[in-house]
Amino acid sequence: MDWLTDPLQFDFFVRALAAVVLVSVLCALVGAWVVLRGLSYIGDAMSHAVLPGLVGALLTGGNLIVGAIVAAVLTALGIGAVGQRSGLKQDSAIGIVFVGMFALGVVLLSKAPTFATDLSTFLIGNPLGVTAADLWSALGVTALAALVLGAFHKELLLASFDPTEARAIGLPVGRLNHLLLVIIGLVVVLTVQLVGTTLSVSLLVTSSAAARLLARSLKKMMLLAAGLGILGGVVGLYLSYFFDTAAGATIVLVNTTVFVLALLLRRRE
Amino acid sequence: MLGVDNLTVRYGTHTALEGVTVRFGAGQFSAVIGPNGAGKSTLLKVLAGLLPDPGGHVRFDPGHTPRQCVSYVPQQQTLDWAFPVTVWDVAMMGRTGRLGWLRWPGGKDRQKVAAALEETGVYDLRHRHIGALSGGQRQRVLLARMLAREGHLLLLDEPLTGVDPATQEGLMALLRRQADLGRAVVMVTHDLDQARRWCDRLVLVNRRVIADGTPEEVYTPQNIEATFSVSHLGHTHAEA
Numbered sequence: 001m002d003w004l005t006d007p008l009q010f011d012f013f014v015r016a017l018a019a020v021v022l023v024s025v026l027c028a029l030v031g032a033w034v035v036l037r038g039l040s041y042i043g044d045a046m047s048h049a050v051l052p053g054l055v056g057a058l059l060t061g062g063n064l065i066v067g068a069i070v071a072a073v074l075t076a077l078g079i080g081a082v083g084q085r086s087g088l089k090q091d092s093a094i095g096i097v098f099v100g101m102f103a104l105g106v107v108l109l110s111k112a113p114t115f116a117t118d119l120s121t122f123l124i125g126n127p128l129g130v131t132a133a134d135l136w137s138a139l140g141v142t143a144l145a146a147l148v149l150g151a152f153h154k155e156l157l158l159a160s161f162d163p164t165e166a167r168a169i170g171l172p173v174g175r176l177n178h179l180l181l182v183i184i185g186l187v188v189v190l191t192v193q194l195v196g197t198t199l200s201v202s203l204l205v206t207s208s209a210a211a212r213l214l215a216r217s218l219k220k221m222m223l224l225a226a227g228l229g230i231l232g233g234v235v236g237l238y239l240s241y242f243f244d245t246a247a248g249a250t251i252v253l254v255n256t257t258v259f260v261l262a263l264l265l266r267r268r269e
Numbered sequence: 270m271l272g273v274d275n276l277t278v279r280y281g282t283h284t285a286l287e288g289v290t291v292r293f294g295a296g297q298f299s300a301v302i303g304p305n306g307a308g309k310s311t312l313l314k315v316l317a318g319l320l321p322d323p324g325g326h327v328r329f330d331p332g333h334t335p336r337q338c339v340s341y342v343p344q345q346q347t348l349d350w351a352f353p354v355t356v357w358d359v360a361m362m363g364r365t366g367r368l369g370w371l372r373w374p375g376g377k378d379r380q381k382v383a384a385a386l387e388e389t390g391v392y393d394l395r396h397r398h399i400g401a402l403s404g405g406q407r408q409r410v411l412l413a414r415m416l417a418r419e420g421h422l423l424l425l426d427e428p429l430t431g432v433d434p435a436t437q438e439g440l441m442a443l444l445r446r447q448a449d450l451g452r453a454v455v456m457v458t459h460d461l462d463q464a465r466r467w468c469d470r471l472v473l474v475n476r477r478v479i480a481d482g483t484p485e486e487v488y489t490p491q492n493i494e495a496t497f498s499v500s501h502l503g504h505t506h507a508e509a
Contacts, residue, residue, distance in 0.1 A: 036352065151371055158362045161352050168317050168341045169366030169418075212353055216398040221353045 007241045012128050016237055016247065019130040019138060023191050024203055024229025026142040029149055030187045031208030032222050033180055036160055040209075041091055042079075042181075043201035045098035046188040049075040051105025059112055065137075068193070072185035075101050080178040127195045127237070127247045134194055141190045145183055156180060157218060199248040203229050206255045210262035228258055270294055271316060271339070271422045271453055276326040278311050285311045287476050292328070293455050295421070298448035300464035301457045303474040304497050309457040310344075312474065313424050316455070317341040340420030342411050344427045350400045350407065357395040359410050360386055363417030378417075385416035389443060405436030412443060423447060425456045429463060441467040461493075 007013045034040060053071025057064050075097055083093035149156070159166040159176045166173050191200035211225035236251030243250075272292035278285045286308040293299050293316075301309045314320045315327060317339050329338075340363075363385070364378045374382075386392040389409040394402065399410060408428055415423055425444070429437050437460075445467050448454045458464055464471055464484070471487040473479040473496040480492040 032353075154362070154365050154368070154373075155370070157354070157358070158365050161354060161359070161362065162343065162348055164319060164343045164347065165341065165362065165414075166365075168319055168339065170318075171365075215353050216396075217355050217358055218353050 003242070004238075007238065012130075013237070013241065015130045015132065015135060016127040017234060018135055019127055019194055020233030020237060020251065021230050022135065022138045022142055023195055023200070024207070024233055025226045026138065026145060026187055027191060027200065027203035028208060028211070028222050028226035028229055029142070029145050030184050031204040031225055032211070032218060033149075033156065033160070034184060034204050035208040035212055036218075037090065037180070039090055039094070039181075039184065040205045041094050042184055043188050043192075043204045044197060045094045046072055046075060046185050047192040047197040047200070048105075049098040049101035050189055050192075051102050052108055053105075055105050055108040055112060059108065065189070065193070068189045069186060071101065071105075072189045073182050076181035076185035077178055080174070080181050084174050084177070127199065127251070130194060138190060138194060141186060145187055148179070148183055152176065152179065196248040198252050202252040202255045203233075206252075206259050207232065210255075210259040213262045213266040228262075229255070232258055270328070270330050271455075272328045273312070273315060273326045274328055276312070276315060276322075276324075278308070278315065278320065284476060286315075286474075289474070289478055291472055291478060291481060293422070293453045293470075295453050296448055296451050297470055298445055298454045298468045299456070299470040299472060300468040301455060301472045301474055302459060302461060302464055302496065303479075304459065307475040307496070309474055310426055313341070313426050313455065313457050316422075317424050338420050339422045339424060340415040340418040342415050342423070342425040342428060345404065345407055345411070345431055352399070354399055355395065356386070356391055356397050356399060356402070356410050356413075357382065359399055360395075360413040360417050363414035363419075366418060381419070382413070382417050385413040386410075388416055389413040390439065403433075403436075404431035405433050405440075408432050408436070408440060412440065416447075421452045423452055423454045425454070427457055427459075429458055429460050437463060461488075 034042060050068040050071040053067035053069070054064055056062070056071075057067025078097040078101075079090070079093045082088065082096055083090050086093070155166070155171055155176055159171055159173045163173050188200060188204070191203065195203075207229040208221070208225040210228055211221045215221035215224050232255040233251050236254040237247055239245070239254065240247040240250035270292060272290075274290050276289045277287050289308075289312065291312075301312060303309050311320065315322055318327075319341070360382045361374060361378070364374055364382065368374060368378065383392065386395055389412045391406055391409045391413060394406065399407060402410065408431075412428070415425075423444070428440060428444075432440065441463055444454050444456065448469075456464070456468070465488055469483060470481075471484050472481045473487060473492055475496050479496045480487045480489075
């Protein structure tokens, strides 16, 4: 059993395990909505769209996280507004807003005196570099997301499954959509900073999509996505420790394998 | 009572409905009949409050608003049947409007949902994923959701489409029962035969109301021709 306990003597490994577990739960909560509403592109897009917020924070000497959150909220609201007013599909709205935001970041960056290295670690992230403070903020965002999504669960469910019925009973379908996008934006900012873009997209999309193949209800889908995310995270971290490979990418590969297994195993009713 | 007075709806330059006046009363099972593009679904959506009514043409019993009393059943093909929800979950969605914000379903809601599923004959399927059901069973689940909502004005858009003939009979009997219980039931359909057999009122629509009355009064060769091929203005509308 030494192989199981050996890595645990390293604080960075324990913190990485805790981060992966927390982020898996968080991503499962929002990932279900991401997959069901065809927003799979949003994780990648949002991680780029926060650039102007980060650069703005650097230029003004502000807090990077606050800058990223402001940019994420603006991006979310922008995607919602473009989708609603133009009648275009969400993927087009995401594409339009995210490249615009990213380009704004690049233009702002050319005004920055030097390219700051802390910006690149913020954008790329690494589960092995997680600090205790990161874990507390992850716990806070997980609790907040769970609270908001739990409070509006039945409304979000109806607005996603049958928007016509939702409008017929007077639900503000557009505002619910905005709320969901903002929550997804916040979650992406946090998880990207914590575990990197690739792993956060994998947890948002791959784990939730695998869970969708196997689950009959939304609650089961979320539970299963969290379980699969945790499983992939723990197995991936151990594999990366023993084979000395990049932690985030190894976890992503495990998640991808889990998805393929789910695809092969799913029952067709 | 539910109805519209002199309703005209235009989409850009296309006129979907023109000068439509119609009333649907409690205890009545009415069918709105017409060819594709005749404005049937538009009429239903205006009644359900899904399309704006800037001219104030919709009429309700005093003291009621559409959101309180209308239950709307959309066309089956507008829904994503791969969505991860069970039969029970879909029926429970009917309680969302009754419950209001930040409230979770309680014992009373579960009772109503169970009763609605019993009434529509799909209670035994309640744990199944909706994607695993047949077209007829899906329609029964949508009707259960409608019943769980407890509206007294029931609006259904093409409830017979994609449903096998045996199940159609069951659905029509169920809707007939709802009307006999005192609810106003309005169904959009192009199935004239079923409508004639089960409804006590037919409204033939092709942009305008062509005829309105009991099946005996309305079902004449002239009215059918005017509705399905040539309008009273002499233009063909079958392709519209």
